[in-house]
Amino acid sequence: MAGKRESVEARGLRDDEAHLYTDMINERRHTPIEYYRAFYDNLGEGDWNNSRAVLVDGQIASHVRNYDRVVRWGSGTMHCGGMGDVGTHDDHRRKGYGLLLLNDAIEQYEGWGCGLSMILSGVFEFYRAGGWERFPTYSYSVDVRPDWVKASDDYRVRRFNRFQDLDRVAEIYDAYNRNSPLTLVRDNEYWRQHFSWTRRCVEHAFYVAEIDGDVVAYMRGDGVNVAETGYLDGHYDAAVTLLEAEMRLARSRSAREMTIQLPPQEPMVDMLKDLRTSTRLGETTLLRIVNLKRLLDGLVPDFETRLKECDHPTSPSGSLGFDSGGYQATATVDGGSVTVVDGLAAGAEVIVLKQRQMFGLMAGSGEPVSLAVSKQARDLVDVLFPQRNPTWWPIDTV
Numbered sequence: 001m002a003g004k005r006e007s008v009e010a011r012g013l014r015d016d017e018a019h020l021y022t023d024m025i026n027e028r029r030h031t032p033i034e035y036y037r038a039f040y041d042n043l044g045e046g047d048w049n050n051s052r053a054v055l056v057d058g059q060i061a062s063h064v065r066n067y068d069r070v071v072r073w074g075s076g077t078m079h080c081g082g083m084g085d086v087g088t089h090d091d092h093r094r095k096g097y098g099l100l101l102l103n104d105a106i107e108q109y110e111g112w113g114c115g116l117s118m119i120l121s122g123v124f125e126f127y128r129a130g131g132w133e134r135f136p137t138y139s140y141s142v143d144v145r146p147d148w149v150k151a152s153d154d155y156r157v158r159r160f161n162r163f164q165d166l167d168r169v170a171e172i173y174d175a176y177n178r179n180s181p182l183t184l185v186r187d188n189e190y191w192r193q194h195f196s197w198t199r200r201c202v203e204h205a206f207y208v209a210e211i212d213g214d215v216v217a218y219m220r221g222d223g224v225n226v227a228e229t230g231y232l233d234g235h236y237d238a239a240v241t242l243l244e245a246e247m248r249l250a251r252s253r254s255a256r257e258m259t260i261q262l263p264p265q266e267p268m269v270d271m272l273k274d275l276r277t278s279t280r281l282g283e284t285t286l287l288r289i290v291n292l293k294r295l296l297d298g299l300v301p302d303f304e305t306r307l308k309e310c311d312h313p314t315s316p317s318g319s320l321g322f323d324s325g326g327y328q329a330t331a332t333v334d335g336g337s338v339t340v341v342d343g344l345a346a347g348a349e350v351i352v353l354k355q356r357q358m359f360g361l362m363a364g365s366g367e368p369v370s371l372a373v374s375k376q377a378r379d380l381v382d383v384l385f386p387q388r389n390p391t392w393w394p395i396d397t398v
Contacts, residue, residue, distance in 0.1 A: 007057050010100055012049030021051055024060045024087075040157070041083040051085075052104050054097040057329035062088040062097035066105050068112045070185040073176065073362070074388065075305045077185055077398065078298030081109030081290060082116035102130035106290060115295030116359075119286045120397050128325065131325065132286040133195045136365070137392060142277045146247035149275075152237040157245045160218065166191055168215045169208065169230070176230035180263055180391040181363040198316065207245050209238035217242055220395070224250050226260040227395045229268070236267060243268070264366075265389040285392055287359050292327035296340045303331070303338040303384050316380040321348035323357040333380060349377040364388030 013021060054062040067082035083105060088098050102268065119127060124134060128173055170191055177183040184190070201225040205223040208215045209231075217231035217238035226246050231239040243260075250258050259280070262269055289295060307316065321344040331338055332343040344350055351371055353361065360367040364387045371378060 007053065008061075010036040010054045010104060011052070012095075013051045013053055015048050018048060020053075020055075020058075021048075021059050021063070024063060024089075025085075034085075034119060036299070050108075052108070053103050054092070054100060055090060060089070061092035061095075062101055064101045064369045065106060066108050068109075068114070069118075071118070071181070072179075072183050072185060073181045073299055074179060074302030076298050076301040078116070078295065079112055081105065081110075081114040082114065083117070083119050086121070098126060099129055102127070106130075106254050106288075107292045113294065114290045115292075115298050117288045117290050118289075118392070120284050120392075120394065121129060121286060123285050124283070124286065127288075128285050131355075132288040133325075133359075134283040135285045135287045135356060135359055135363075136367070137282045137285050138262075138264050139280045139282060140262060140272050140277050141257055141280055142260060142275050144247050144250045144258050145254050145275060146244050146251060149240060149244040149247060149271075152243040153246040153260060155209040155217075155235075155238045155241045157207055157209050160203060160208050160220070162203070165208055165215055165218075169218050172215070172230045172232055174183050175232055177391065180389045182390050182392045184393070184396045186396075205246070205249060207242050209235075209242050210239070219243065219246055221246060224253055224255045225258050228261060228393050229266075239268060240271065261394060263389045263391040287355065289325040289327050289355055289358070292322060292324065292329040293342045294339055295362075296322070296329050296331050299384075300338050300340065303333070304336060306383050306386065307333065307336045307338070316376075316383050318376055318380050319345055319348035320377060320380060320384075321350040322358065323350060323352045325355040333382075333384075349373045351377075351381075361385050363390035365390050 050066045052066060053060045063085060064083050065085040067084065069080045069082050070077050071080045086098070086101075106117070117132070119132060121127060121392050124132075170186065170188075173186060194221045206220040207218065209217040215276075216235040217229075219226055219229050219239065219242035221227045226243070229239055229242070247258065260272065310316065315336065317333050317335070319330055323326065323344065328344050329340055329342055330348045331340050332345065332348070351373060353369065357367075357369050359365075361369050361381075362385060364385055366387050371381060373381070
């Protein structure tokens with residue numbers, strides 16, 4: 001006698017199915033439910049649809065939670081599809097459910113108007129099957145030696161007070177990251193959620209530095225490692241002073257080494273190199289093109305700023321066609337303005353790049369990219385895609 005056929009459907013959860021998600025988290029047991037409640041309690045009507053699941057006989061067999069984030073790219077911004085809470089129940093592995101939900105996610109990102117997707121995960125092979133590629137990021141490992149760090153007496157260091165300091169810290173974050181590609185645009189809801197529950201930051205390890213009663217820098221971590229830094233122009237010494245305080249805290253916990261997250265072009269990196277520092281290459285940041293035209297459209301404000309500010313002897317012009325990750329689009333520069341169209345326009349000089357190379361070029365990460373194009377096109381590329389300081393703060397994982 002044939003067994004009962006399973007009922008299988010792939011869709012977003014309904015508002016009245018939150019208990020299915022809670023049951024799934026409780027069964028996993030590796031992350032406290034409070035962490036998820038910080039993000040999912042009080043969701044608005046229809047928001048559970050962003051929890052995409054393969055349901056087998058009414059229970060979650062495989063699940064992903066999709067996010068619509070906005071990231072900076074120079075003076076431009078763009079929507080970026082994110083993903084978290086990815087997993088398939090042991091009883092339902094190797095049935096293609098995970099890949100089904102990855103493809104479903106791309107469709108949802110398209111509907112949101114995303115140009116790209118960014119995921120943080122060490123399970124690269126799974127996401128590569130869905131079209132994501134690694135993008136290199138860096139952190140710095142240093143001996144815990146606060147006596148080696150030259151703190152300034154000009155600044156008063158104290159612990160962060162969320163009720164007193166949150167708005168100011170948000171302002172400093174925006175100012176510090178304003179020209180760093182990939183940094184998240186954080187709204188008030190973001191800050192509220194991340195101080196409800198976060199695994200990479202604890203408030204007793206969140207310090208601010210002030211001068212004349214004005215907060216000008218902050219540094220946050222978990223008591224042993226530094227997860228994020230921000231300071232206003234002219235107050236680099238405040239950040240160094242905060243690092244000395246974080247090191248003293250780490251030493252009080254008997255830590256001999258700490259990991260510090262910093263943008264690759266941050267001046268503090270040069271200082272750390274004098275403190276027996278090693279650089280760690282991380283490849284858990286995974287990027288994927290969702291819509292190349294939309295991705296380039298998001299860069300147009302920055303392109304036009306670059307054209308206005310460039311000191312090239314002649315005004316660069318021409319059409320650049322990009323072919324990457326199975327997507328094609330053309331950017332045309334004429335008289336300081338830029339237009340983008342789908343596909344490869346007639347007469348455009350075509351640049352074929354792997355996705356990793358394309359994102360490296362766009363982000364200005366400094367990785368060498370060989371381009372077989374004319375000098376005119378090369379000059380245009382150099383103006384549109386200068387070297388930058390791409391940064392993704394891991395604390396923004398969800």
